[in-house]
Amino acid sequence: MNKRQSILFSLIRGGAAILIALLVTTLLIFISADAPDGAAFGAAVSAKLSLTGGALRQLLIGPAFRANGSISVKNLSDILASMIPIIFTGLATCVMFSANQFNLGAEGGVMLGAFTGALAAIYLDLPAGLLPVVCVLIAAASVGVMMLIPAVLKAKLGVSEMVNSLMLNYVVMYLIKYLLNTYLADKSKGQIQSYPFQAGAAIPQLVDNGSKLSWGFVVALAFVVITALFMYRTRWGYAIRMIGINQDFAMYSGMKVGGIVILSQVLGGVLAGMGGSIEMLGRYTTFSWGALPGYGWTGITVAILAGNNPAFVPLAAFFMAYLNKGCNLMSTYSGVPAQLIDIIQALIFLFFAAEQFLSRYRQKLVVRNTQAELAAKANPAEGSVK
Numbered sequence: 517m518n519k520r521q522s523i524l525f526s527l528i529r530g531g532a533a534i535l536i537a538l539l540v541t542t543l544l545i546f547i548s549a550d551a552p553d554g555a556a557f558g559a560a561v562s563a564k565l566s567l568t569g570g571a572l573r574q575l576l577i578g579p580a581f582r583a584n585g586s587i588s589v590k591n592l593s594d595i596l597a598s599m600i601p602i603i604f605t606g607l608a609t610c611v612m613f614s615a616n617q618f619n620l621g622a623e624g625g626v627m628l629g630a631f632t633g634a635l636a637a638i639y640l641d642l643p644a645g646l647l648p649v650v651c652v653l654i655a656a657a658s659v660g661v662m663m664l665i666p667a668v669l670k671a672k673l674g675v676s677e678m679v680n681s682l683m684l685n686y687v688v689m690y691l692i693k694y695l696l697n698t699y700l701a702d703k704s705k706g707q708i709q710s711y712p713f714q715a716g717a718a719i720p721q722l723v724d725n726g727s728k729l730s731w732g733f734v735v736a737l738a739f740v741v742i743t744a745l746f747m748y749r750t751r752w753g754y755a756i757r758m759i760g761i762n763q764d765f766a767m768y769s770g771m772k773v774g775g776i777v778i779l780s781q782v783l784g785g786v787l788a789g790m791g792g793s794i795e796m797l798g799r800y801t802t803f804s805w806g807a808l809p810g811y812g813w814t815g816i817t818v819a820i821l822a823g824n825n826p827a828f829v830p831l832a833a834f835f836m837a838y839l840n841k842g843c844n845l846m847s848t849y850s851g852v853p854a855q856l857i858d859i860i861q862a863l864i865f866l867f868f869a870a871e872q873f874l875s876r877y878r879q880k881l882v883v884r885n886t887q888a889e890l891a892a893k894a895n896p897a898e899g900s901v902k
Contacts, residue, residue, distance in 0.1 A: 525881060526823055529874050533867035534835075537860045544859065545571045545852055571850035575842035578849075591841060593727030598837040599830070600798065601626060603736040604791025605815025606822060606829040607743045608784035614747065614824050615780035616760040617670065618678040621663055623812025624685035625788030626795070627805060628662055629655035631692045633793025634710055634803035635700070637717030644716025651717055652793045659789025660782045662688065667781035671774035677781065689808050696803070709804035719798035730798030736830075739787065743826040756780045788812065817861050836861070 549567040551560035579595060582588050605622040612619040633655035642650055666680035702711045719730045747753035755776045759766045767773045791811065796803065814836055821832035843857040867873050 525874075525878055528877070529867075530821060530823075532874060533864050536867060537863035540863055541575075541856055541860055542568060542572060544856065548852065550851070567850065571846045571852045574846040574849050575839070578845040579838050579841040590725055590727060591845075593723050593725055593729045595834065595837045595841050596733055597727050597729040597799070598840065599833045600730070600732045600736050601791045601795040601809070601811040602814045602818055602836060603740065603829055603833045604787050604794070605811050606818030606833055607739060607826055608787035608791070609812075609815045609819035610822060610824045610826050610829060611743065611747065611756065611787065612780050612784040613819055614760045615756045615777060616763065617667075617777060617780055617784075619663070619666055619681045619781050619784060620678055620812070620816070621666060621681035621684055621781075622784065622788040622815050623808050623810070624681075624688035625659040625662060625785050626792035626811045627685075627692060627808055628688050629659045629789030629792030630796035630805060630809075631696075631792075631803060632658040632789070633796050634713065634800075637713035637797060638711050640714075642716075647714065647717045648719050648797055651797060652790055655793030656786045656789040659785040659792070661785075663781045663785030664778070667778040670781075671777045685808060685812070693806060702802070707804065708806065709802045712802050713797065713800075717797055718801070719794060721798075728799045730794070732794035732798040735794060736791075739790070740826055740830055743787070747826055752776075752779065788815075814861070817865055820865060 546564055546568045549564040549571070551563045579591050580588060605626060608622045608625070609619075612622075633651040636651040636654045637647065640647060640650060662684070663681075665684060666675075666677040669675040669680055670677040696710065697708055700710055701708050719732050721729065722731050722733060723729045747757065755766070755771050756779070758769075758771065759773055759776050759780075763773060766776075792809075795811070818829055818832040818836055821835065822828035839860055840857050843852075843855075843860075846852045846856070
């Protein structure tokens with residue numbers, strides 16, 4: 517297939533995966549909907565269908581439109597705000613997965629980046645304009661160093677980066693909880709949280725409507741462009757992608773595979789750390805995360821939806837943030853569990869990861885394209901007339 521047909525197939529495959537996930541979700545909503553007690557079969561089915569229709573409206577339309585049909589600016593601002601960390605984790609996963617490095621450390625990286633950025637926001641004495649920038653840079657560097665652990669172990673000893681990074685997430689989480697509970701918590705508060713950030717450390721709000729949509733969203737979009745240019749317009753990005761396609765060929769062609777493997781994972785850590793710190797400084801005034809936030813897992817789904825192409829990450833992040841907002845609205849107004857977003861993510865991940873999903877359709881496209889090319893070569897005059 518040519519490039520246009522390959523993109524078309526990817527869109528069709530992605531749309532089919534999303535459609536199947538939504539159909540399964542609809543079925544689950546129908547099954548879980550409560551029918552009136554003692555109602556006849558027909559009345560019970562009718563009531564379930566009505567509840568399912570209302571829930572689907574909240575899921576698919578509620579995040580963008582109010583009940584009167586007008587656009588909900590507040591809901592859309594909430595969606596854009598929730599996109600910020602998953603854009604960064606999606607970019608981080610894209611870079612690492614492009615090198616065929618199945619590093620799952622973006623989840624712990626977001627938490628570590630938020631924590632180190634918060635500490636810098638509390639204790640560093642810097643001017644207001646400089647402080648948030650330094651906090652984000654410190655967070656990015658700290659997570660980049662963290663990612664050296666699975667990266668070096670993979671490059672030098674061949675240890676699975678997936679297992680290493682997965683365990684490292686929980687090491688990071690419990691280490692942060694220990695430090696916060698033992699040394700850094702504000703004991704005057706009724707819950708475990710850090711001391712307040714300095715006022716000058718806050719990332720300014722982009723829209724002042726309570727959505728917590730900060731200028732971090734603009735920074736996230738800027739890094740989408742930077743990451744895309746890095747991956748497709750630099751020799752380091754080319755080396756990362758080449759190793760992901762065929763590591764043996766890359767090695768025999770003279771590429772320093774070990775160094776590129778380490779580079780891809782460290783860059784992924786830098787991006788994840790930036791996302792965590794920007795989320796913390798743009799949305800919160802103290803650090804109080806007691807568990808992994810989940811942004812890294814969502815970032816994996818975002819990267820899969822984007823086909824490991826950084827340019828498509830904002831669209832995939834918007835889709836996931838929109839669904840998350842819809843599930844919350846559905847849970848609030850229709851009594852359907854908000855955990856359905858986890859089912860949707862799992863189904864999308866399942867069908868995208870399944871190599872044989874729509875493989876026959878892809879084969880037909882390849883055959884059709886080959887036949888067309890052969891026909892054009894056999895009748896060049898006819899092709900030129902057309």
